[in-house]
Amino acid sequence: xxxxxxxxxxxxxxxxxxxxxxxxxxxxxxxxxxxxxxxxxxxxxxxxxxxxxxxxxxxxxxxxxxxxxxxxxxxxxxxxxxxxxxxxxxxxxxxxxxxxxxxxxxxxxxxxxxxxxxxxxxxxxxxxxxxxxxxxxxxxxxxxxxxxxxxxxxxxxxxxxxxxxxxxxxxxxxxxxxxxxxxxxxxxxxxxxxxxxxxxxxxxxxxxxxxxxxxxxxxxxxxxxxxxxxxxxxxxxxxxxxxxxxxxxxxxxxxxxxxxxxxxx
Amino acid sequence: xxxxxxxxxxxxxxxxxxxxxxxxxxxxxxxxxxxxxxxxxxxxxxxxxxxxxxxxxxxxxxxxxxxxxxxxxxxxxxxxxxxxxxxxxxxxxxxxxxxxxxxxxxxxxxxxxxxxxxxxxxxxxxxxxxxxxxxxxxxxxxxxxxxxxxxxxxxxxxxxxxxxxxxxxxxxxxxxxxxxxxxxxxxxxxxxxxxxxxxxxxxxxxxxxxxxxxxxxxxxxxxxxxxxxxxxxxxxxxxxxxxxxxxxxxxxxxxxxxx
Numbered sequence: 001x002x003x004x005x006x007x008x009x010x011x012x013x014x015x016x017x018x019x020x021x022x023x024x025x026x027x028x029x030x031x032x033x034x035x036x037x038x039x040x041x042x043x044x045x046x047x048x049x050x051x052x053x054x055x056x057x058x059x060x061x062x063x064x065x066x067x068x069x070x071x072x073x074x075x076x077x078x079x080x081x082x083x084x085x086x087x088x089x090x091x092x093x094x095x096x097x098x099x100x101x102x103x104x105x106x107x108x109x110x111x112x113x114x115x116x117x118x119x120x121x122x123x124x125x126x127x128x129x130x131x132x133x134x135x136x137x138x139x140x141x142x143x144x145x146x147x148x149x150x151x152x153x154x155x156x157x158x159x160x161x162x163x164x165x166x167x168x169x170x171x172x173x174x175x176x177x178x179x180x181x182x183x184x185x186x187x188x189x190x191x192x193x194x195x196x197x198x199x200x201x202x203x204x205x206x207x208x209x210x211x212x213x214x215x216x217x218x219x220x221x222x223x224x225x226x227x228x229x230x231x232x233x234x235x236x237x238x239x240x241x242x243x244x245x246x247x248x249x250x251x252x253x254x255x256x257x258x259x260x261x262x263x264x265x
Numbered sequence: 266x267x268x269x270x271x272x273x274x275x276x277x278x279x280x281x282x283x284x285x286x287x288x289x290x291x292x293x294x295x296x297x298x299x300x301x302x303x304x305x306x307x308x309x310x311x312x313x314x315x316x317x318x319x320x321x322x323x324x325x326x327x328x329x330x331x332x333x334x335x336x337x338x339x340x341x342x343x344x345x346x347x348x349x350x351x352x353x354x355x356x357x358x359x360x361x362x363x364x365x366x367x368x369x370x371x372x373x374x375x376x377x378x379x380x381x382x383x384x385x386x387x388x389x390x391x392x393x394x395x396x397x398x399x400x401x402x403x404x405x406x407x408x409x410x411x412x413x414x415x416x417x418x419x420x421x422x423x424x425x426x427x428x429x430x431x432x433x434x435x436x437x438x439x440x441x442x443x444x445x446x447x448x449x450x451x452x453x454x455x456x457x458x459x460x461x462x463x464x465x466x467x468x469x470x471x472x473x474x475x476x477x478x479x480x481x482x483x484x485x486x487x488x489x490x491x492x493x494x495x496x497x498x499x500x501x502x503x504x505x506x507x508x509x510x511x512x513x514x515x516x517x518x519x520x521x522x523x524x
Binding site for chain 2: 021028037039043044046180196
């Protein structure tokens with residue numbers, strides 16, 4: 001499976017270099033997003049060093065890192081692309097290939113993902129050091145975050161894939177998908193760290209799959225001391241979602257494939 | 266109206282999706298309010314840097330109003346770079362009507378027209394939250410908020426027009442959009458380079474903070490006059506630029522079939 005990675009990367013780089021200026025501006029979105037988000041939270045926290053149990057540095061680091069994660073996942077754009085492919089009948093190419101359409105899509109997406117991961121990480125590091133935000137990154141934390149990002153990329157892909165396959169069954173689904181993803185993101189730490197929610201609400205919200213994607217890795221980064229039991233619990237939630245969504249994905253793709261029709265058939 | 270009728274027919278083929286789009290709009294505005302409510306410790310009496318939660322309602326409503334202006338005025342231009350790069354702007358130019366109207370009209374669906382309704386609800390809520398407001402000042406504030414939103418969208422439209430010469434420009438417009446979060450909170454405390462940037466270069470100060478400050482009488486009469494003059498000047502400059510670029514862009518355009 002991974003043998004196709006270097007060629008995917010080569011294709012992705014070549015495509016990016018055709019529109020260099022455009023790619024530069026895509027990268028520029030991350031520092032601007034971080035800058036504006038930090039500005040917003042600076043306004044909220046004011047001059048105090050603590051806000052609702054988190055230090056100023058922790059909050060600014062959290063929101064900067066979640067901006068990076070959202071830049072990386074870019075869920076909705078991928079979903080719209082897949083939905084368009086399927087509703088407009090473009091997926092017929094994928095269905096006729098010897099490997100599953102969604103596996104093919106993963107290969108195509110790998111190159112883009114790697115480029116955005118490397119360039120985005122460097123950009124984020126430069127921006128947060130420029131803004132005076134400090135990071136205590138140990139090897140264990142770094143490895144855990146890397147594993148979480150990889151698992152969450154699969155989780156994100158499964159969500160997108162299920163919604164796209166559902167488009168074959170019910171027609172246009174972009175509105176449903178974006179409102180679902182948007183709401184889950186809001187309650188998943190993408191806008192407000194879950195640590196700032198009341199304890200009872202937080203206990204429920206950590207079960208939200210989007211909290212595994214955004215809040216979990218960001219909390220690992222900003223925590224001063226990692227709570228092992230908390231990490232194991234949240235990892236179990238993440239793995240649980242991966243298993244459930246894998247099963248749903250497999251099932252819905254079988255049904256969609258049976259019902260799919262495209263121009264030319 | 267013909268565009269709206271056409272788009273309505275298309276939308277009715279996907280009723281569930283349409284319902285969810287409307288649901289998304291409602292949840293979007295609810296999230297704006299919820300954001301400050303949660304950070305205020307689940308209280309309506311919280312204050313952030315001198316702005317009470319209720320006063321922030323005006324900022325939230327006006328920032329949503331700019332989304333409505335985007336949906337009606339500049340969404341068509343958002344897709345322009347794609348049409349230009351792929352040489353398919355002909356689909357607009359061959360229509361027997363003004364290309365500006367055609368470009369705006371082709372994306373004008375009832376779905377888009379729902380956004381202003383949600384914005385008006387938000388403005389109504391903001392008014393309800395602050396019962397002692399002067400109605401005349403409130404009206405002036407709403408008009409200035411719309412003017413500020415038009416200015417914000419004109420800037421993005423001008424950048425979209427550059428696609429006639431540079432090619433794909435959507436990433437640059439996305440860069441501008443990323444600044445957009447800033448209009449959801451008061452920008453009156455910003456000074457220096459950041460304040461200048463968000464007032465004159467990416468003019469988000471005029472979208473929500475300026476009109477809300479006038480309504481709440483947080484600024485002096487001198488400041489109001491200064492702000493209105495600056496807003497008028499910026500609108501004139503950007504509109505002239507838009508007209509000039511749009512006209513010369515259309516002259517400069519080569520379609521896929523003319524190569």
